[in-house]
Amino acid sequence: MNGIKKNLRQFNFPDNQVYDVIHQTYLRGIKLLDSGQEIENPRAWIRATSLNVIREMSRKQKKEQSWDSHLIEHQRAVKDSDNSEDENLRLLELALKKLDPKDYKLIVLREIEGLSWKQVVSHLASKGEDITEASARQRGNRALKRLRKIFFELKNHHK
Structure with missing residues (x-):
């Protein structure tokens, strides 16, 4: 020790x-x-x-x-800043916060940190979550769809 x-x-x-x-x-x-x-x-x-x-x-x-x-x-x-690009980033940030934690983690690992799917699977395995690369990819795609849906709902609501 x-x-x-x-x-x-x-x-x-x-x-x-x-x-x-x-x-x-x-x-x-x-x-x-x-x-x-x-x-x-x-x-x-x-x-x-x-x-x-x-x-x-x-x-x-x-x-x-x-x-x-x-x-x-x-x-x-x-x-x-007031421009629409900053507003979109703010809405994206809000949308990310509204995601399920597992979806958030997948998007952060893959899209923000830029890890390959193999690295994402390895990272999740080190945290005790064993999934295949194919299922990680599928979950990632579904997470992105949910993120898009939340983002556009927020965007329409803030108009």
């Missing part, structure tokens, strides 16, 4: 997130064992896997901070 805390501090995370890291590492171990693979050196595997979990947490935090700063910049731009 001290090694995990050391790694958390190295990535500027609070010590209390040690249990999140242990939990994620445990889940990955269970998944690995369920797939029929063996862990030959459990201590080394735990050390490496927990470090990977912390790295992923760090990447996720940086992406979220980047996304938040872009969102804040965009919100400021919307306030400063």
Whole structure:
């Protein structure tokens, strides 16, 4: 546990997130064992896997901070400008917020972060949601249709 805390501090995370890291590492171990693979050196595997979990947490935090700063910049731009393009962006933002969280996540991963469908499936699998690439693509297309519908409803309502 001290090694995990050391790694958390190295990535500027609070010590209390040690249990999140242990939990994620445990889940990955269970998944690995369920797939029929063996862990030959459990201590080394735990050390490496927990470090990977912390790295992923760090990447996720940086992406979220980047996304938040872009969102804040965009919100400021919307306030400063009256043109229809900014209005459309504001309505799109509202439409995104009204989406189901799963639809929102798919659209963010695919359209905003620019991930491939394979990367989207991999990301969802790391969060415990196992789906095929084809079903992810289909869900993504349906999510975009719902987003369009909400967007145009908002647009017609704001005229």
